[in-house]
Amino acid sequence: MIPAQVARRLRELGHDVQGAQEPHNRWDWGLEDTDQLEAASSQGRVLVTYNLRDFAPISRGWAEAGRTHAGIVLIHVQTVPSWDVGELVRRLDTLLHSHPAESGLKNSVLFLP
Numbered sequence: 001m002i003p004a005q006v007a008r009r010l011r012e013l014g015h016d017v018q019g020a021q022e023p024h025n026r027w028d029w030g031l032e033d034t035d036q037l038e039a040a041s042s043q044g045r046v047l048v049t050y051n052l053r054d055f056a057p058i059s060r061g062w063a064e065a066g067r068t069h070a071g072i073v074l075i076h077v078q079t080v081p082s083w084d085v086g087e088l089v090r091r092l093d094t095l096l097h098s099h100p101a102e103s104g105l106k107n108s109v110l111f112l113p
Contacts, residue, residue, distance in 0.1 A: 001050040001082060002075075009089045015096050018045065034058055037069055046071035046105050048092065048112075050082060059109040071105025075112045 007019030020036070031039065033054045040047040049055050052074050059072050073095065080088050091112055099105050 002048060002088070003082065003085055005085055006088055006092070009085070010092060010096070013089075013093050015093070018043075037062070037072070041069040044070050046073055048073040048075065050075050050077055052076065056109070063107070068107055071099075071107070072109045073105070073112055074109065079112060 002019060004019050007017045010017045033051065036049075037047055037055070037058060047055070047069070049072070055072055055074060059069075062069060073092075075088070080091055082088070095112060
């Protein structure tokens with residue numbers, strides 16, 4: 001749901017990110033939502049998605065089961081439309097700077113401000 005150029009531009013800003021839409025990650029496209037979170041968690045990566053409908057309940061289920069993840073950032077399309085790559089990059093860059101890797105977003109679920 002997030003354009004590949006978002007990950008590329010965030011890397012240009014110095015962030016260690018990967019995008020599921022990037023050509024080298026295309027195998028991720030066929031994964032179920034829970035498998036996407038599992039893959040991100042196994043790599044210590046925060047999952048960023050517009051898929052509020054599925055990931056909000058998935059995150060609750062993981063919390064109830066005592067499972068950990070590196071964090072989930074939910075984006076509402078009315079907050080930042082997926083086509084607005086520049087604004088999405090700006091807001092994610094700000095979020096990443098405000099949550100350094102050492103403290104991170106572990107087990108947090110938040111909406112992109």
